[in-house]
Amino acid sequence: MSQIHATAIAIDEQGILLRGASGAGKSDLALRLIEQGAQLISDDRVDLTLKGNDVFADAPVPLQGLLEVRHLGILKLQNLGATPLKLVVDLTSPEELERMPEDQTVTLEGVELPLLRLNPFEASAPAKLSLGLALKLGHIERVE
Template sequence: MEQVHATTVDVDGDGVMLMGPSASGKSDLGLRLIDSGARLVADDRTDLSLSNGLVRASAPTEIAGRMEVRGIGIVTVPVMSDSPVALVVELVTPGAVERLPEPQTMEVLGVELPLVRLAPFEASAPAKVRAALKNRNPL
């Protein structure tokens, strides 16, 4: 098992791991995805394990089902106990987002996962995550 600094949500059975430094927008984008039907797997820290060739994400026990919402505090949100990671989203500044990027991957526990770089505070960021899931290339 490995623990990473990431917020992970489940979007229709697909785990989306949101990665970036502190205050980069992981919880904010995760909350907006949850508001549109996703379920929280883990906020800020995600435990990763390998099962039958799939990278599975889950929450450390002490934070399961809880999410930090800046300006509100710790809240309880709809939760999944674990989810197979299907997409990694690296949170970057708007200027670092490529207009037409080549497909990229990130190796996680020896598995190549699709990777996209998005600006988390753009209004369209949740829709872009869903579009990336629907249009990801099989690896």
Template sequence: MTGETIHATCVAFADIGILLRGPSGAGKSDLALRLIDAGAVLVADDRVALIQKSGDIVARPPEALAGRLEVRGVGVCVLPQAGDAPLKLVCDLGGPDRIQRLPKPGWCEYLGVRIRRMDVAPFEASAAVKLRVAAYSAVGRRDPVSGARIACEAVLRDNRQSEDR
């Protein structure tokens, strides 16, 4: 298996790995923490090992960093860790001025495999939700959290209408 280790952070929603790229201090770990709060699991922070496996790029932590996330102002925290995750979305962190309103689908390549890529402003309040929705969309699936909320709202609306009759 061929591979490389890069400076990045990776989280996963189920079987959907999201790679966060940007220079030191760009907000990778901060955004990862918010994604974890939104239901993701940590794969790796600061250094991510990438390998090619069965036509996919798989992200995994270097052994020394497994389960550790640096939280600025708190320190290094030990968190549950996802293990290997198939990489399905690469996010380049930057300022809000870099984000296009309606971007065309972007791509990048690791170890000869094309992966969906997008820009994200990491400190926007909606950044974690945007990435969760984009990650599920990248693999052709609907975000289960948003879908569940929509279903619950529909049931509540129907119940209210029944009570009004």
């Protein structure tokens, strides 16, 4: 098991890990996704555990159900327990993003996972994340 600085949410019980520096927009993007029906797994710190061939994300006990919402404070929300990760999203500035990126992966706990890179502050970021998850799960396809 390891613990990382990140935020984890789930869409249809498919875990998504949001990574980025402090202030990168992890909690903000998570909040917008939760508003659209996603579930909180953990904010700020995420425990990663290997179970079989899956990496599970969970909240450390002191942080369970807590989400920092800037200008409102730390709020208590309902949270999902340990959930298998299906996607990792690195949050970055628009200048660092490619218009037509190649498929990327990242290895966590010895497991290779699909990786997306997004600007979390774009209005379309929640939609792009949802489409990226559908793409990585094989529910939609990219035309080459």
